[in-house]
Amino acid sequence: MNCYLCDRTIPLQVTWRSIFFTEREEVICFQCQTEFERIETGCPICSAVGEEKCLDCCEWEKTEYAGLIDNGKSLYRYNPAMKEYLHRYKFLQDVVLSEVFAKQLKEELRGQKSVIVPIPMNENKLRQRTFSQVDRLLDAASIPYVHVLGKHEIGLGGKSKVERIALQDVFWWNGQPVPEKILLFDDLYTTGSTLRLAAKVLKEKGAKEIKTLTLIRA
Amino acid sequence: MKQVEEFLTGRIWLRHFIPFPKEQIDRAILNGSVTTRFGITDEKQCIRCLEHSLQKIVPFYCEACQQICHYCRHCIKMGRISSCTELITWALPSTNLLQSHSFNWTGNLTPLQQRASHEVQKSISQKNDHLIYAVCGAGKTELLFPPIFEALKIGLRICLAAPRTDVVLELTPRLRAAFPNTIIHSLYGNAPEELGFAQLVVTTTHQLYRFENAFDVMIVDEADAFPYSYDIALKRAVVKAKKKEAPIVYVSATPSTELLKQVAHVSKLFKRFHGYPLPIPKFQSLWRYDKTFAKGQLPKKLTVWVDEKIDKKEPFLLFFPTIELIEQAIDIFKRKYPALEAVYSQDADRKEKVMKLRQKEIPGLITSTILERGITIPNVQVAVIGADEAIFDAAALIQISGRVGRSSEYPDGEIIFFHNGITRQMDKAKKMIISYNGGL
Numbered sequence: 001m002n003c004y005l006c007d008r009t010i011p012l013q014v015t016w017r018s019i020f021f022t023e024r025e026e027v028i029c030f031q032c033q034t035e036f037e038r039i040e041t042g043c044p045i046c047s048a049v050g051e052e053k054c055l056d057c058c059e060w061e062k063t064e065y066a067g068l069i070d071n072g073k074s075l076y077r078y079n080p081a082m083k084e085y086l087h088r089y090k091f092l093q094d095v096v097l098s099e100v101f102a103k104q105l106k107e108e109l110r111g112q113k114s115v116i117v118p119i120p121m122n123e124n125k126l127r128q129r130t131f132s133q134v135d136r137l138l139d140a141a142s143i144p145y146v147h148v149l150g151k152h153e154i155g156l157g158g159k160s161k162v163e164r165i166a167l168q169d170v171f172w173w174n175g176q177p178v179p180e181k182i183l184l185f186d187d188l189y190t191t192g193s194t195l196r197l198a199a200k201v202l203k204e205k206g207a208k209e210i211k212t213l214t215l216i217r218a
Numbered sequence: 219m220k221q222v223e224e225f226l227t228g229r230i231w232l233r234h235f236i237p238f239p240k241e242q243i244d245r246a247i248l249n250g251s252v253t254t255r256f257g258i259t260d261e262k263q264c265i266r267c268l269e270h271s272l273q274k275i276v277p278f279y280c281e282a283c284q285q286i287c288h289y290c291r292h293c294i295k296m297g298r299i300s301s302c303t304e305l306i307t308w309a310l311p312s313t314n315l316l317q318s319h320s321f322n323w324t325g326n327l328t329p330l331q332q333r334a335s336h337e338v339q340k341s342i343s344q345k346n347d348h349l350i351y352a353v354c355g356a357g358k359t360e361l362l363f364p365p366i367f368e369a370l371k372i373g374l375r376i377c378l379a380a381p382r383t384d385v386v387l388e389l390t391p392r393l394r395a396a397f398p399n400t401i402i403h404s405l406y407g408n409a410p411e412e413l414g415f416a417q418l419v420v421t422t423t424h425q426l427y428r429f430e431n432a433f434d435v436m437i438v439d440e441a442d443a444f445p446y447s448y449d450i451a452l453k454r455a456v457v458k459a460k461k462k463e464a465p466i467v468y469v470s471a472t473p474s475t476e477l478l479k480q481v482a483h484v485s486k487l488f489k490r491f492h493g494y495p496l497p498i499p500k501f502q503s504l505w506r507y508d509k510t511f512a513k514g515q516l517p518k519k520l521t522v523w524v525d526e527k528i529d530k531k532e533p534f535l536l537f538f539p540t541i542e543l544i545e546q547a548i549d550i551f552k553r554k555y556p557a558l559e560a561v562y563s564q565d566a567d568r569k570e571k572v573m574k575l576r577q578k579e580i581p582g583l584i585t586s587t588i589l590e591r592g593i594t595i596p597n598v599q600v601a602v603i604g605a606d607e608a609i610f611d612a613a614a615l616i617q618i619s620g621r622v623g624r625s626s627e628y629p630d631g632e633i634i635f636f637h638n639g640i641t642r643q644m645d646k647a648k649k650m651i652i653s654y655n656g657g658l
Contacts, residue, residue: 002273093298094291095278127282130300 003029004097005085027099035081039074039217046189047074047217060192068199072212074189075104082216086188090133098136101215105141114211115179116145119186119198120171122153134187137215145185148205149198150174170194171201178205189214222246224415226308228375228432228459230266232297233304237411243306253309257290257299264290266299267427268454292451293427295407307430317417321367323360323396328493331361334485339365341483342435342465349441349481350469353654354591354620357491358469359389362437363396365467370400370417374434377419377459379426381446383407385439385592390420423452429459436460440591441468441477442613471591471620472613472650488654494629495655497622499615499648504636507603511547516554520603520636524555527582527599532631533575534582534599537618539607541586547603548584560584590617597628605635605644615647 003010004027013026039047043054060066076082089097109116118134126132138145149171182202184195189212199210222238233254236243246252255265263270269292280287282302289300299305327335334350341348342365352358362378369376378393380386383406390404403416405425419429423438423446436456438446446452456466468477478484490496502519510517527534538544541562548560557580561568568588574580576595583589587609600622602610610618615635622631635644 088294092294093289094294095289096276096291130280130282130287131278132281 001025001027003027003032004094004100005029005032005088027096027102032081035079036085037077037079037082039077042074042217045069045072045212046192047072047214056192060196065196065200068196068203068210069184069212070209072189072195072214073108074214074217075101075108076216078188078216078218086216090129090187093130095131095136098133098140101137102141105137105143105215108213109141109143109183112183114181114183114209116143116183116185117148117179117198117202118145119184119194120147120149120151122151124153134185137187138185146176146179148174148176148178148182149201171198173201173205178202178207180206180208182207182210184210184212186212186214188216188218190218219246219251221413222252223308223310223312225413226252226306227312227415228308228429230305230307230428230430232299233306235297236306237413247306251308251310252306254304254306256301257303257305258288258301262288264293264299265305266290266296267293267451268458269293269451296424296427317401318399319367319370319397319417320399321363321396322398323363325360327361327364328357328489328491330487330489331357331491334487335361335364337483337485338362338467339368341467342369345463345465346483347465347481348467348483348485349473349477350467350485350487351473351478352469352471352485352487353490353496354471354617355490355492355496355624356471356487358487359392359439360491361487362467362469366393366418366435366437367397369435370397373417375417375419375432376435376437377421377426377429377433378437378439379421379423379456379459380439381423381443381452382440382592383422386420386422388592389439393418393420423455426452426455426459431458431461433460434464435467436464437467437469439469441470442472442474443591443617447474472616474613490624490629492626492629494623494626496651497619497631497633498651498655499619499633499635499644501605501635501637501640501644501648503638504603505638507636507638508543511543511550514550516550517636520601521554523601523634524582528555531578531581532597532599533578533595534601535575535589535595535621536582536584537590537600537602537610538584538586539604539609543604544584544586551584555581558582558584561588562586563588587614587618589621590614591620593621594624595621596625597631598622599632601632601634601636603636604638606637606639606641610643612643612646612650615644616650619647619651 001010008029010026010029041051042048043050043057045057048054088094121132151171184198186194195212247254257265262275269290274292275288275290277286277288287301289298338348350358366376386404386406394402400418401414401416402418403412405421438456504517504519507517544560544562551558559571559580561571561583575583598621602618619633622633623629
């Protein structure tokens with residue numbers, strides 16, 4: 001098969017494992033894989049560069065959103081290859097690209113005790129985009145999840161952080177039972193507003209512990 | 219409505235990305251002047267790029283339709299087309315969209331060019347496909363001018379398609395200067411959108427996906443060049459974009475045997491416009507050059523060659539087989555020759571760097587095959603490093619050799635193939651060039 005990203009043929013790797021077990025087929029080539037930058041260490045909440053809790057997350061702790069996120073992680077840096085990937089996946093709507101990180105997400109979420117709650121999309125936006133990029137990432141990795149939240153029709157993109165913080169009630173509880181331990185999942189962490197706004201609603205509705213996972217740290 | 223007609227005639231366009239108000243298009247659809255079609259046929263073929271392989275036409279659960287739709291991955295960069303995407307075309311026969319034209323070109327054609335020019339014109343009037351088989355620097359663009367003018371005058375719509383954006387950018391100003399009263403559109407990825415009806419369209423072969431049944435004459439420049447030669451989808455696009463009876467004029471310095479067999483009418487131009495012979499490549503061994511670079515050193519013979527060109531103040535191009543090797547080599551070169559630059563296809567500053575070389579601000583450029591065609595730099599000297607690599611087939615090597623000695627002030631120059639063993643392709647390239655010079 002051809003690489004989803006560069007369209008070059010991926011040489012078939014025959015191993016004993018691949019003969020005896022059905023393994024997930026690689027959808028991108030080795031060269032393209034090396035272009036993505038995995039995050040090794042970073043802020044314990046948002047994975048920003050550095051060992052300690054980052055300045056941004058410390059700032060958040062001075063607001064009403066303090067302590068909402070117990071800990072968090074992001075898997076990849078937002079480097080040029082990742083920018084290009086997200087552009088193709090989200091904006092060109094190349095749905096099959098949801099499979100690119102399936103293996104890594106599955107590995108990351110193996111044995112996860114918390115219930116995975118994806119950040120939802122607004123209904124109108126969903127029809128426009130024709131697919132939910134966050135849900136599809138989890139689907140591709142065969143990871144079960146539940147939707148506990150709904151979203152109002154306000155995009156966060158293009159708004160400053162102050163404006164974002166001012167946005168209340170972006171998310172609403174959809175009436176589903178709220179699990180005690182939750183892992184909030186989103187595609188991209190930019191300022192952290194989305195996750196905190198969602199976490200606030202969830203904690204108000206009875207969640208005890210909230211962890212976060214995002215694919216990319218911008 | 220006139221504007222919509224001018225824009226849409228011969229085009230196939232995404233309904234929601236049309237540069238006109240929605241209401242205007244809705245009205246045009248209601249009164250029947252514009253037709254809509256869904257993007258993917260029941261046979262799972264994309265109606266814009268005609269792709270139909272299972273790898274490229276893929277299913278997904280569409281939240282807009284609440285059912286399984288298919289979308290085309292092949293032409294996705296032009297805006298995704300799925301089963302529920304609507305494409306629009308102008309449905310009525312075109313009304314009076316024709317213009318008057320003038321021909322403002324004062325150059326002279328050599329007798330050889332003149333003959334070919336007549337032959338092309340004859341083929342167009344008889345609706346025959348034609349091949350212009352011309353060596354690099356034969357002046358093939360100029361010889362197209364008179365047939366294009368004749369076609370414009372009798373109201374034909376003409377397309378000049380080239381595989382690469384660089385070539386389109388180079389051709390456009392020359393055509394605009396030659397036909398000052400003609401509306402000419404220049405199309406390539408991210409080109410500014412132009413309104414109005416263009417009777418002459420200069421475009422990358424990719425952008426032809428957006429045309430259907432549009433042209434009376436289709437000229438395919440560099441008909442052997444990547445990606446056109448490898449991509450059957452682009453060949454289908456050429457056929458789709460032209461009217462059924464319209465002839466295709468192929469232009470190539472290195473036509474495939476397939477093309478030579480397929481086209482009955484051929485004009486051969488094996489002499490450069492300035493009359494001097496093509497420089498013949500020299501072979502020079504450069505054993506295990508990849509290991510030398512890997513050790514962080516420059517091969518001795520190569521530095522001798524580069525030093526000589528710098529001494530003589532002659533601009534030079536060094537062609538490398540892979541981007542990886544370029545990235546490795548440029549750092550090593552920069553230590554000894556800080557002014558050198560490297561270019562490859564992903565490089566945003568490509569145009570500026572080539573310009574710097576032309577203006578002698580830098581002594582030379584390291585390049586991938588991206589610069590193998592379309593560029594002219596007076597007195598340029600060329601070396602191919604690793605000429606034995608598979609990417610350098612005979613056609614590529616002939617094109618690269620064709621960069622040398624193009625201007626009449628400097629009709630000669632050096633072309634050298636540094637190799638790690640001579641390949642058949644290198645031999646073939648050299649033999650072909652010698653045979654062109656013999657005027658066979």
